[in-house]
Amino acid sequence: MSIPSNYLTASECIRLVAEDKLTVEQIALDHLARYDERDSVVHAWAFVNRDLVLSEAKKLDALPKEKRGPLHGAVLGVKDMINLPTQHNSPIYKDHRPNVDAGVVAICRAAGALIFGKTHTTEFASTAEGPPACNPYDPRRTPGGSSSGSGVAVSDYQCSFAFGTQTGGSTIRPGSFNGIYAFKPTWGAITREGLKIYSISLDTLGLFTRSIEDLKLLAKVFRLEDDIPPPTVPKPLSECRFAYVKTDQWDAESGASPELISAWERSAKLLKSAGAEVVDIELPPSFDKIFPDxxxxxxxxxxxxSFLPEYITSKDSLAPYLQGHVENKTKITRKMQLQGYDELAALRPIIDKIAGEYDAIVTPSVPGEAPLGIGHTGSARLCAMWTALQVPCINIPGFASENGMPIGLTLVAPRYEDQRLLSVAGEVAKAWIGTDDDKLNNIPAPKDAVHLKV
Amino acid sequence: MSIPSNYLTASECIRLVAEDKLTVEQIALDHLARYDERDSVVHAWAFVNRDLVLSEAKKLDALPKEKRGPLHGAVLGVKDMINLPTQHNSPIYKDHRPNVDAGVVAICRAAGALIFGKTHTTEFASTAEGPPACNPYDPRRTPGGSSSGSGVAVSDYQCSFAFGTQTGGSTIRPGSFNGIYAFKPTWGAITREGLKIYSISLDTLGLFTRSIEDLKLLAKVFRLEDDIPPPTVPKPLSECRFAYVKTDQWDAESGASPELISAWERSAKLLKSAGAEVVDIELPPSFDKIFPDxxxxxxxxxxxxSFLPEYITSKDSLAPYLQGHVENKTKITRKMQLQGYDELAALRPIIDKIAGEYDAIVTPSVPGEAPLGIGHTGSARLCAMWTALQVPCINIPGFASENGMPIGLTLVAPRYEDQRLLSVAGEVAKAWIGTDDDKLNNIPAPKDAVHLKV
Structure with missing residues (x-):
């Protein structure tokens, strides 16, 4: 191996292991070496048991080929609010060691993934204070949240893929800030068994990878099946049509930054250069009320x-912000909550219809680059709407600020067109990130890193 | 004590303990005696650890009074799909011993309830084969499902209250078949943390008790707060107006039985005798498609x-019916699933409005008495609609078939008017069950049993 395996994508590792050119043990050693080198800088992990990682790797190597699963050779990081020894970054759950995997962990473990550890999150994946994780592109900056450590671990080549969750923008935001792919599938398409509940209508498992190929592999493992399977050969961009949607938050205070505006314009130019049609559209005003109300x-x-059990049993160990939920500090009446349910439900078929008229909606992931400081994880104002609409979203990296920080943009499709979205995303990523060596450098990479794969 | 404490309601036990007239240890002993006497007949329990029950009871007795919670003296049965040592009646989870309580268990434990054990359920709370539990009124008959053991345990005086769940009719049906109160609150009003997921949009925690007072106490513990609190003194029936809704399933094959028709007519007569206004109404035809489509x-x-993890890891140990879900044997397209979401979402504010014009909707709980045989747990055709509409429902017992089997009827209110529904339910129960000794015998009781309380 000329290059340590932690710099490869999951799919590349899986192929090399299948061809007997690499062992899972070596993959584990490479990732542990990177972890040793970098964890004191970027603090991605809440829990790693190196002996367990190595012994599991050896077990995987010992498995006869016919018993190996589709993720054999991939290394998984799991957000610390998804069952597996889980602590939610809350003192209440300090000794919480559930002995049954979350559904998604069970699926990936059975598919042969090597579970590397638990990644840092904000307390109960809330918007409370950030965890110690910091941005691999600039440790003075936040990696975003709440799936902070998952974004860092994948971006920093410490695992090949990771689980996050998204209630507002907790997957898309770290995707953009850390310069990686971040996929929030249709709400409900992947089981949430074993994920701590914040908001049952919003919480969605998120996936982080460094390649679209890896996302496609995971979508297959999780059986994200559209009614109409996407074409075997992806539709070329020259036949595609994209709707650019700025959303009502673009012009809001702390809305679009200069670096977002620059990425936005460049992205459209690149799509047009590839022959795609790009249309600016505005959503009906009824969508304007989703964020923040x-x-x-x-x-x-x-x-x-959701937080009543912790409030009743251990109030003093619960962040004041989360105590406030139980005490209804924001004075949300039941009427408002029901209005939320009913109005959002009415908007979902409308966005399906609008998005269905294009190959994808292109929309911002975040207002701009990752802010300085790790106390606050950044704003979800530009992506929370899509979570509430329950549609699939992918952050595609490919742009950078003048400070050399990554910025991504989001692609959106109608509900349960996850596979089609991934197919389109692969072509869009080629245009935005590039596939030639000279284009691959249009965003910088974390220390020692090689390029993102399309 | 002239009467063993297991025949008392939760509220009665709590009061006696507070007055130093009863110890939790004695309550535990009384319940264990009933369990010893009856479990070989009715098979309510999947797991009871008598040493643990007794040691926990002693701990509760040792607690200084100022540290006691509002459920101190109550005895809880937990459906075996809610975390606590949980097996889901599936061999896959035979040794599953999660070491963190489900949210609802944590809340009740902190409130001082004595956890008695886990009650039998159908496999993963599905409509698959019934568990060994049988009806305390006639062991040849089903107690209903999927919350089979919970319904039995409360009806048979083996615990004072129990948790079930409802995805179709799994709380209301055992409520009716076992002649007890069964309350399915508004979807989402009580945390589902630690409840195995079947259908995230339908699954709801259910509560079984032998008195409305106990339900009111639990509603307080779970903080089921309406926007407008119900009146301190419940509105008298003479000022109430009820909408009788047969639903489209009344006239369907296997719809209303003669015993249901008789209960239906008698219930209206009793309400009218109490001075209430009773109106027959029909829902708009758009509600007809909810069940079964x-x-x-x-x-x-x-x-x-939901079942992909078990399917991937342990397919052979999963009931064929549940395997069929993953294999999409019923050929539900994503389009149909989304149509389900969107049409139901549109109907919810409509039913809120209709139900809001009355003090409650009165509607059947089940087609009739508990059928013979314990293999099949009965039909949800008359109550599943309300689960999908996410409105609060209560089964009120009070009627009986010629075979002496209990039949209840359901009261329904708009979403998040749970407290108001409980307030009305108390008055309706007085009319249906009666409060005078001569009226209390209008339904029979399980062996050795005393009466239901209003």
Whole structure:
């Protein structure tokens, strides 16, 4: 191996292991070496048991080929609010060691993935204070949240893929800030068994990878089947049509930054150069109320029930912000909560119809580059709407600020067109990130890193 | 004590303990005696650890009074799909011993409830084969499902209250078959953390008790707060107006039985005698499609993701019916699933408005008495619609078939008017069950049993 395996994608490792050119043990050693080198800088992990990682790797190597699963050779990081020894970054759950995997962990473990450890999250994946994780492109900056450590671990080549979750923008935001792919599938398409509940109508498992090929592999493992399977050969961009949607938050205070505006314009130019049609559209005004009002009414209303057990048993160990949910500090009436449910439900078929008229909607992931400081994980104002609409979203990296920080943009499709979205995303990524060596450098990479794969 | 404490309601036990007239240890001993006497007949329990029950009871007795919670003296049975040592009646989870309580268990434990054990359920709370539990009124008959053991344990005086769940009719049906109160609150009003997921949009925690007072106490513990609190003194029936809704399933094959028709007519007569206004209404035809189609599209679509982990890891140990969910045997397209979401979402504010014009909707719980045989747990055709609509429902017992089997009827209110519904239910129960000794005998009771309390 000329290059340590932690710099490869999951799919590349899986292929090399299948061809007997690499062992899972070597993969584990490479990732542990990177972890040793970098964890004191970027603090991605809440829990790694190196002996367990190595012994599991050896077990995987000992498995006869016919018993190996589709993820054999991939290394998984799991957000510390998804069952597996899980602590939610809350003192209440300090000794919480559930002995049954979350559904998604069970699926990936059975498919042969090597579970590397638990990644840092904000307390209960809330918007509370950030965890110690910091941005691999600039450790003075936040990696985003709440799936902070998952974004860092994948970006920093410490695992090949990772689980996050998204209630507002907790997958898309770290995707953009850390310069990696971040996929929030249709709400409900992947089981949430074993994920701590914040808002039952919003929480969605998120996936982080360094390649679209890896996302496609995971979508297959999780059986994300559209009614109409996407074409075997992806539709070329020259036949594609994209709707550019700035959303009502673009012009808001702390809305679009200069670096977002620059990425936005460049992205459209690149798509047009590839022959695609790009159309600026505005959503009907009824979508304007989702952030910050309607979505928040639903979320806060649901969080009132979600944190009652911790509030009753261990109030003093619960962040004041989360105590506030139970105490209904934001004064969300049941009427407002129901209005949230009903208005959002009415908007979902409308966005399906609008998005269905294009190959994808292109929309911002975040207002701009990752802000300085790790106390605050950044704003979800530009991506929370899509979570509430329950549509699939992917952050595609490919742009950078003047400070050399990554910026991505989001592609959106109608609900349950996850596979089609991934197919389109692969072609868009080629245009934005490039596939030639000279284009691959249009965004910088974390220390020692090689390029993102399309 | 002239009467063993297991025949008392939770509230009665709590009061006696507070007055130093009863110890939790004595309560535990009384319940264990009943369990010893009856479990070989009715098979309510999947797991009871008598040493643990007794040692926990002694701990509760040792607690200084100022540290005691509002459920101190109550005895809880937990459906075996809610975390606590949990097996889901599936061999896959035989040794599953999660070491963190489900949210609802944590809340009740902190409130001082004595956890008695885990009650039998159908496999993963599905409509698959019934568990060994049988009806305390006639062991040849089903107690209903999937919350079979919970219904039995409360009806048979083996615990004072129990948790079930409802995805179709799994709380209301055992409530009716076992002659007890069964309350399915508004979807989302109580945390589902630690409840195995079947259908995320349908699954709801259910509560079984032998008194409305106990339900009111639990509603307080779970903080089921309406926007407008119900009146301190419940509104008298003479000022109430009830909408009688047969639903489209009344006239369907296997719809209303003669015993249901008789209960229906008698119930209206009793309400009218108490001075209430009773109006027969028909719901708009758009509600007719919910059962069996639209609700099922949503449920089957969601179950496809819910059982994938077990399917991947342990397919052979999973009931064929549940394997079928993952394999999408019912051929639910994503389009149908989304239609399920969107049509139901549109109907919810409509039913809120209709129900809001009355003090409650009165509607059947089940087609009739508990059928013979314990293999099949009965039909949800008359109650599943309300689960899909996410409105709060209560089964009020009070009627009986010629075979002496109990039949209840359901009261329904708009979403998040749970407290108001409980307030009305108390008055309705007085009319249906009666409060005078001569009226209390209008339904029979399980062996050795005393009466239901209003």
């Amino acid at each position: 309607i979505g928040r009414w639903m979320m806060d209303g649901e969080a009132r029930a | 639209i609700g099922r599209w949503m449920m089957d679509g969601e179950a496809r993701a």
